[in-house]
Structures are given as structure tokens and as C-alpha cells.
Amino acid sequence: MTRAAAFLALWPLAAATGECPCITSSSALYSQLRAELTAEGLGADYGTEGCRAYDNENRSRSLFGCNGTAQVSQCENPWCFVDMTVCPFSLDRCAAAGAAPGSDDSPHCRTRRTEDKTILNTSWSYSYETCGSVNIDSIRHSVAIGGYVIKIAATAWAPWVVERGGEFGGPSYDFFTQSLKLFDPIPTVRLIPGWATEQSRRKFASSYTACVHDVAVGNFDLCIADLWLTPERNSVANFLPPLRQDFFYLVVPKTIEEVTFWSYLASPFRPFSVDAWLGVVAFLCGMSLLLWLMQLSDAGFCSRRQKFSWSLAEFGNSLFVVWHDFLLGQSSHDVENGPARKLISVAFSFFILIILASYTASLASILVVKRGAVGEISSIDEAIEKGVSICVPSVLGPTFTNLYSRASFVLVGSQEHSPRRMHAGDCKAMVVSQDVIDSLHAGYIKEQDCNEVQVTQTVTEDEGRCETDYLGRTRDDCNFIRVGEMLWSVPLSFPVSEKLLHSLSWAFTTGLTDGLLEEVKGNKLNKDGFPVPNCAAEEGNDDGVLSLEDLSGTFFISVFIAAAGLVCFVFETLRKGRSSAEEGLGVVDPQESQDIPKANVFLETAKAEERLAAQPDGIPKARSLESEELPNQKVQAAAFDLDDCLQMSRI
Template sequence: MRSMRVGALLRSVLGVCLFLPHLEGVHPGSPECPCIQPGSPLIAQAAEQFSIMGAPGYGTGGECRQYDKDLAFSGCAGATEVDCPGGDKCYCFEEWCYVDPSTCQMDKAKCLETGGTVGLDGNVYCRERDFEESSIIADRTGNTTAKAYFSYQTCGSLNTYDTKRVSEPVAGRHLKIKITSSYYWSFKGDVDPRSPQWNGWTGVLNKAMEDGFLRFSPAVSIVLDESWASETSRDKFSSSWTACVLDVAVGNADMCIGDFWITPQRMNLANFLTPFGNDNFYFVAPFAVSDETLGATLQKPFLPFTDGLWGVTFCFLIFSAFVMMVTDGHNMDDYENQNMVSKLFKSLYYSFAGYVGGGSANSPASVPGRLATVGFGFFVLITLASYTANLATILVTRGSATGLTSAQDAVDKGVTICIPGVVEAQLRSLFPSAVFELSTSTSGLPRLLWQGKCGAIIMGESGITNMHTGIYNEGDCGKVDDGTYSSDEEASCQRDGAGNPTSDRDCGLVKAGGLIMTVPLSVPVRNELVQSLSWAMRKTLSDGKVDTYKATFAQTLPPSACSGDGQSLQDALENPLESLRLPVTAMLGTTLISIGVMFLALLLSMAEIYTGKTIQQILGCSKEADIAFADDGQGAVKGTRRALIPSARAPSRRNLAVPGEDGGGVMGKQDRQRLAEMHRMLARLCGEEVKVEDFDVVEPKRGTKVMPLSTAGSNGISNGESNGESNGESNG
């Protein structure tokens, strides 16, 4: 026991000593697989040959370095790191060194003997690093007696130069491949003379796999099995896709080509390549246009803003009214009645009317009032723009036939949801209390819903796209034709007048709610092929070829028979702009509310006509000066409404306010009498009958705008001469 402890101590000291140079910027490799130090007999002959080749110290410096950088014989002369990672010359910048293979392998017996734990660091016998035999020495010199072993892994790098370790399992091999039609990933077409081995099969995956197979030398050959999953495997799994995964696991095939969902169940059966995409799952519910309640319709104009935001808007408008009253309340053009209560209500009117009208409803005369109008206008601009943007979306959002808005809503209401059986475990973890109806395939989900076995669906986005092209209905009708179902009703098959399957059966099934989950897509392969084919797939992905193939084959997909909201595209194809127009129901709520406000205005108008009074007079909150009626010689009469003079303040007598003789003060009594006499004379010249009391000059009130006497007189004479001349000429 004592000797074991001493051995473990020596090993630990050795590991520390090996790593001391690394602390000073030198990396000697990992403790369990250290770089061979210069002068070691293990690399003496190799070092001599490298000197002859013009690369002294190549890999023999006793530390991790970029030994290939700028080296001509390894193909790195002029190479740059611009294309790394992923480029063909990245190996030129990877660190490595020559190692002793006897120290790089795990020795479980010595690990335990020296007190170590298998798999943990700190003991060179308890972990291992990959190493490979160098082929450069024999290839360059023809001397096969010089052996040397190198390792990239001990330096924390990967060997991207020699791909022999990943190519050997598949290079020149015939792979047995099972294949089926699925979206644009793989489908049967005409035989391509450039790729006859695919027998007409093409698609994103076919092209990506073919590109990967050509990366090996010699290239990989394929043998297609178009029968898909074997009957034996189908007996064990209801899903033919999972059955094909089992075929790979038991050796019936080397690979199944298709966009497989990677699920825990399938990963327990076989390994998968590097994922090449994802499928997003959404909640899908039946769609209908006219099932909204009147309350929901009336509520829509108010939905763009939350209750809290409406509250903020209301408070801001009241605040704006107060600011208008304070900053511009003395403006006689907008506030004829200077009573404080009257100004407050007039300000509230200006504020709310301006917001609804999209701009200022008053005409401020003061600088503070105009500045307040700018602030009010900015608030109106931003809030109304936001309101309009949200309202456009809400108005075209109509209720579903089931009233379901999300998967959780369906779960809460106890609605059965149809789902693909292979993803039940994932969905069950998200919705533990949900009632699920399982389908063996995505294509069967709409059929189950139309058969009444569920009220909604959860399916992948690619399945939704396929569903809206009509191929699922076509498949259901095909099951009737081949005898799987006895009638169209049983298969939920929908046909047109000519007996052909329609393409818009499933247009009434649309997404509701947000993304539920994402499942990666990949291909199952035999265990011994995973590393090699995953390497090829990663290279193809990094080159961007998969994205290129997606863009190419997306153009071959059948067009959707449905518009964005699930309605048939038949009318939209005849008129492309039709789908952009809002239907009548979109503005129903707004129209009803506006009609309600106008109907109230009509009721108030009828009250004025019935009483012969204005609303202010009816409510008893008016002053004599507030109302200016035309002089029709009669008072208020029930059943009639007297015309209002346009001027807001029309005094019953012609009161005149003029400045005094000095041009600034109030004129004296004698001056007022002379001025009144002048007006009576002018009135007689115009042919008017006047009374003395008609012209009573009064002193101006504080704040009243007054007209200079000279201006008033000249205007009066000029008007009189003009009228007299025109009347004389016209009367002849």
C-alpha cells in the first residue's frame, strides 16, 4: 500500500513538471499524452530525415506548435487563416506534436494501482488521447523503418489534414438506403442521367448526401430500397418513420433518407447525423368568419390599447385641457364665455375633439398656448400611429369556429387535440393535463379532426404548408380509391363536381397562438457510419450548399391553395388585390360606435327643435350674451329652431367703444354725443330709420379691442359712398 502511495505521488509530481513549461507560454501537451522531448530516441531517426527534407525540428520541438504553418511540403505555403474554421487549409494553423503512443493510451490496471480514478485528470494512466502514425516519413523518403506517432488532440486541436480516420468506414462502400417522399427533402422525379443511382429520386437531402459521398475517396455507392420500412419493423411501431429507424438499428439498412424528427425514443434505437434543420410546431384550429359575438365586435376598436394605456391617454387629455385653459383661456376667439366653468368644458371639448380628429381643434393665440398645442400634437401623432398599426391587425383577426386562441386555451377548455404520436412525450411535458388523440402520421391529422375525433391540432410547420397545398385531402381520397376506406365521408375526402379531390379542404385550419416547440431534423444511420457521414454533412452545411438546395427545391413545391387567413385563394387569383382589402365586418365595431355617437347628437337636436331652445338654455347654464339669434321678430317657439348669427357674441344694441380725443383714453360725454349724432346722420343718408337709443356710445370694457376713430369713420363713409353709387346705378 505504501509503495502505491509513493507511485501515485511520483506520477503527480511528473504531471506537474510536465505542465510547468506551459505556465511560461509553452504547451507540452496533456499530462496523459505529453509531447516527446528533443533528443528522445523515439524520434531520433525521424528528426534526421526531417532535416534532410528541409524541415528541421518538424514536430519534434517537445511542445505544441503550428509546425505546418508556411511549410511548402505540407501544402501550407501562402495559406492564411481567413477561411478558418472550415477551410481546406485550416490544418496549417492547428497545433500538434509527436508523442509516445505507450503513454497516450489508458491503462485501467495501472490507473487503479496508482490510486487514480478512471476518466479523471491528474493521472497519466486514467485518461487517453488519440494519436496516429505519421505517413509523411515513409512517403517522402521511402524509408519505412522510421516510425513516429503524432497527436493533435493532446494539443487541444483536431486533425483536419489527414481525414483517413473518418473516410475509412465509408470510402468505396455500398450503402443500402431506404427512402420516402417528404416535402422538398426527397421526392420522386425523372431519372437524372448524371445521377442514375438515385433512380429519379431528388430533393434537398438527396443532393446534400450525394455531395457528402463525393468527399470520400473512393466515392460512396448507394443501393436504393424504395419499400421504406420493413413489415417486421412496422409490426413493432405504428409510425412507419420510427419503423425505418429500427431497420437501421438492426441492420436492414445503413440509412433512411427523410426529414426525421429526433425524439428520445428514436435516439434510443439508432444514431443520427448532424441536424440539418428544425421543424417548428404550432397550434392549429378550425377557422370561421361570423361566429364573433356582438360584444367582441364592439370591443375591437378598443383592443389596440390595454386598459392601462387607455387610462393614461384619458388622463393626458384631461391634463391637456387644463393646460389649454391656463395658457390660452383669455383668447376670445376660442373662449367667448370667460366664465371659468365654461372655459374648462370648452377646453375638454378641444382636447378630446382634437385627439379624435387627429389634430388641434382650437386656434391658440398666445405663445404658451401654441407651445402646448405642439406637445399635444406630438402625443396625438405617436398614439394614433400606434393605434392604427395595432388596429389593422386586430380588425382582420376573426374568431375560430371553436373560439380557441392557443393550445393552452384548448387544454383549459377540455378540447381534444390531435397530435403526431411520436412527439407525445415532448407535448405531454408541456401540457400535462391535455387530452390528446394520437395519429400515426402528420398527413392523418386533418382527417381525424374532420372526423370529429378532436377539435384542434398540433403539427409541424412543414405539415401545415403541405396541408394547405391540398395533398393531404388528395391522399385521403386516394385511400378511398384503393379501398382503405369505404366512402368519401369515412375518409373525410372532399371532391369537386368532376369527382377530383379539392385542394382547399383544409384551408379552414389555421395557426393560432405562438410557437409551441422546435424539434431538430436529421437522418438515422448505422453506428459505425456516424462519424464519417456527420463529418461530410458538417462540411456540406458549412459550405452553404444545404441552404442553396433549399432555395432551389422550394421553387418546385406545389402552391398553397389558401391565403394567409385560411380562406380560399380562388378569388384572390382572379384579383390579386382582393386579399388585401378589409371586409365589412372589420369595421363593424367602429361603425356601430360612431353611429351611436351621431344618434345621440340627433336626439339632442330634436330636443332643441321640440323646445325651441338651445341645449345650454334647456340645462339652464347659458347667459344672454352666449346666444345670438337672428332678428326674426319672435321669441322661442316650440317646434321651431331659431337661426343663430355666426358671430359668437352679437349684442342686441349697437354699442360702440371708441378711444378718446387723445387717442388713448375714454372719450368724454360731449364727444360721445357728437359721435352719436354723426352716426345718426350717416344712417339717414343710407335711408335707415333710426331712433336715438339705437346709438348709445358706451365706454369700452377692459380687454376689449377698440378701433381708432379715424379708421371707423373712413370705413363708414367709404362704405356709404360705395353702396350709394352701386344702388344708384342699379336702380337707374
């Protein structure tokens, strides 16, 4: 009886035995298998008695190398030969059983992974998965693709995939070839020239997507390139684990932000925002007011204008003391008069500690004012608001259109052509990857454009813009600057055939985990291929050392305050000289004859007190005080309560 006939005859009976069951005595091919196992010297029960770790029971007999000296983990796993008459997944047979695909109602609705072994020229299927075990070592994957001929297509994209003398290299390509060494025997790589086939190119605008299609239809096993994993491509073929990510940013023409005198003047205040400075000022003024009120409470209150004048003067003095202590970084308030003053002093000291520490933490770097470059547009949101046209790679056009529906995008076939479109005036901004930005600033993009214009002559000067931009200015790729946050990231991966998917995925994951990609990136040949930006650095002191120019704002503010103090000193000196001259001539200001100068009230009062104390007992002190004459004026005792103001003078 042939296998096909046995399959048809026994299918109704086997349908109830579960998916991919072990072969049993009821199977049509059971006797044949046992006979061939005996003839091979393995024993009739080897793999035919249900799920058992046959290779661990007797390692002298094994189909999987367990009779060698090396310990193999799969030798301890249970397995069995399976009855293939009921194992294959079949939609028709699943539907005939009235079941849904994926259900357990029929063994043809689900399946288990099986592999084949040849015994006496007959292929027999076995399964570890049927017995609930999986071989997780490299042997499993070597069995799948070890020694296999892998047909690949490759195209250069420096620095990750490069072509050197007709052979490919670069970090991505080298990572692939090094990963194959995990298999035994190592698969053979056969490079198919020409990248994507013409047939696939006619179906897709992008040659990269065309190569993905070639993998899907079986022309290639793998495409090696700097290839983005997009939804469209992933719907066509399987992909290996991503090797890295491409990060996309907005790039715009730059303008130089000139450094002015006001920039230096504002630099000492930049550690804090405006609202933070307002908070500091409010706290210090509140502290001054609190200390002033406490001082008034301690001194008592007078009832006349002299009291009011003295109070305002003391409030000004309180403001000065608080600000002076703050700038000195210490509190000099009296802490001997009760717990209230102690607590207030502690609060003020804590405020000074935290604020000044926060201020000085970043002051040095902030004082270094650079002549910085900024973009004509600061973000993609601003570009959208201004209606600026933005170049984006056509493959990512649907993604960015979904993300920024109001933006005006110009689709570009390849992202490295976006700079030439900018120079041509087709767009005012572009979305490109960091790799392209680095190549742009290293001069590689311009070199490629000039090669197409002047050497291969595949494009005209108006298209390639090798020499000038659309305004006639000399092309300068250093005039482009990255602005804003990262807009999007795209994984880079290789499309792969279904046969190689699992094994190569394991090899790639192992390589990435073991640092293989970083290792191949670090070898000299690949390391030297990465672009090094050669655009001149912007003016500024990058060594962290402050120059006199950086401190000019601080000097100006300090000198301005000192100059204000000098002006006050000059006016005070002139006023004192004038007062002395007038006193020598006996000239009395009419106003002074009616009102005691605020600055001398308490001094003259103290002198009057001393004279009162020196008079003999019995003379009324109040009356004697009324008869006292101060220089050029009389003390008007009725103007205020003497005892209270004497107390204030002692304070």
C-alpha cells in the same frame, strides 16, 4: 518479441510516461520502426525524435503528401509516432493502477486520437493530438471516409425526401449527396431497400425509431428521412447536425367572424385601446378645466347667479375649443398673456403631435375590416380549460404531456393522420407541424387519405375519411386553421454510425454554413415539390385600398354629429321665431320679467354703459342706471357689482 509480449513487459515502466506518449528509445519497437523508416527512404529520425513539424523541415520526405506542390496546413503541425503499448484506453488497467477513468493517474485512463500509416507492410500509429495540434483541413476527414462505402436507408417524406422513379431526391437527400463531394475520393452510397429492418420494427412502434436502432447496431451507416431528433432516439445512436427545425402549432376547426355594422362603426377607434382613449379624454378635459380656471382668474369673480351662469357657459366653450383644436391637429390658444399660457400651449401642441401621429400610423390598415376566419378555440390553454381532446404525434406524446400536464391528448402514430382523426371526431384539435399544415391546405393530406381508402384499400372510409366527416358533411381540409403561438420546435437530423460521425458532421456544418441547403431547395425540381395552399382567401380588401364600406363607420359618426348640429339649429331658429312673434304682440314671459336672460345680460349692460357715458356731468350714474328700462324688464343694479361685471363684459 511480439508486440503483445513487448506491451506486457513494458507496461509498468511506461505507465508513468503519460497518455499516448511519443515513441522513444525505451520502447520495444523503437529500433524496428527506425529501420523501416530508413528502408523507406524517410530517414531514421522521421517521427521518432519527439514532437516536431517533420514535414515542414524537409518536404522532400513526407508520408502525408507534403512533398507535392500544394501547400497543406498539416505540414506545419508537429506530430510523432506513438508508443501503442501504453496508449490504448483500458478500464481494467486504469483500475489496476488505482485510478479513475478520465484522470491523469495512468495512461490507460485517458487517450489521444491516433491514426495509422503503413510502412513496409507494417502498420504504425502516429498522433498530432499528442503533440497538441489538430489537422483542420479536409485531408483529415478524407483519410477517415474518403472512398468509403456508406450503407444508407431512406424513406420518402415530401417535399424534403422524395422518390422519383426508384431513385431518391429532395432537398434533404440532395444536401447529403452534395456534402459527400467535400471528400477525396468521394464515398460510395449504397442504398439498402426496405427502410428499417423487421427485427428493429418489432422493438419499436415507430419505423423511424426502428431505423435509428438499425444504425446503432450497425445494419446501416445512416438513415435519411424527415426524422425528429428526440431524447429517446438520441439515447440510441449519434446524430448529425440538424438540417432544420419543425415548428408545431395548434390547429382547430374554423368559424367565420361576420362583419357587422358595429364592426365598421368601431373601426375608427381601433388604433387605441379603451384605456388609451380614456387617457386622451381625461387629458383633454383636464386641459379644458385648466384654461377655464385661468380665464376666470383673468376676468375676476362676480357674486351673483349671472356669474355662475356665465362661468358654466364659458367652461362648455372651453371644452369645445380644446376638442376642436385637438381634432384639427393644432393649438389656437392665446399665447400673448404671459409665460403660463405659452407653456400650456406648448404642452397641448406636443400632446396633439404625438397622439395624432400614433393614431394615423396604423389607421389605414385598421379601417380595412375583413370577414375574417377565427378558430373555434383560440389557444391550447383554452382547449385545456374546455377539456378538448387534442391529437398529437405519439413520438412527441411524452414531450407534450410534460409541457401540458392537464391536457387531454390522443396519440396518433403519424402526424399526417391527425386530420383524418379530426374528421372522424376522435379529437377536436390537433398539434401538427407547419409542413403538415401547408400540405393540408394544398390538398396533399386528403389525396393521401383517399389513396389509402380507394386505391390501396389499406384503410376503410370510416378510418381514412376521404369523403365525409363523422357528421356526414363533405370533407373540407380548408376548414382547419392554425391558432395561437408556436407550441414547440423539434430538430430534424440523420442518425449516423460512430465511424462517420465526425467527418460527416464537418461536411454538414460546412454545407449549412455555405448555404448548400438553400441552394438545393431552390433548384426547380425541388422547389416545385413544396406545397402551395389553395384554400380560398377570406373576404376582404387585400390591396390596401380603402373602400366606401371600410369608411362607412367614419361617415356615420360624422353624419351623426352633423345631424345633431342641424337639430340644434332648427330648435334655435324656432325659438327665435317664437320670441320675435311674442315681442311683436307685447307678450312678456313672467320668468323673463324677473330674471334677465343669460344671453343678453352683458349686451344690455354695455348699452347702459354707453348711455351713462353720454349723460351730463353731475347726474348720479348709479341712480340714472336704476331708472333705465331694458326691453320688457328693468336692470336690477343691486344684483351685482357694476364695476366688476362691466369688466367682465369687456372681456
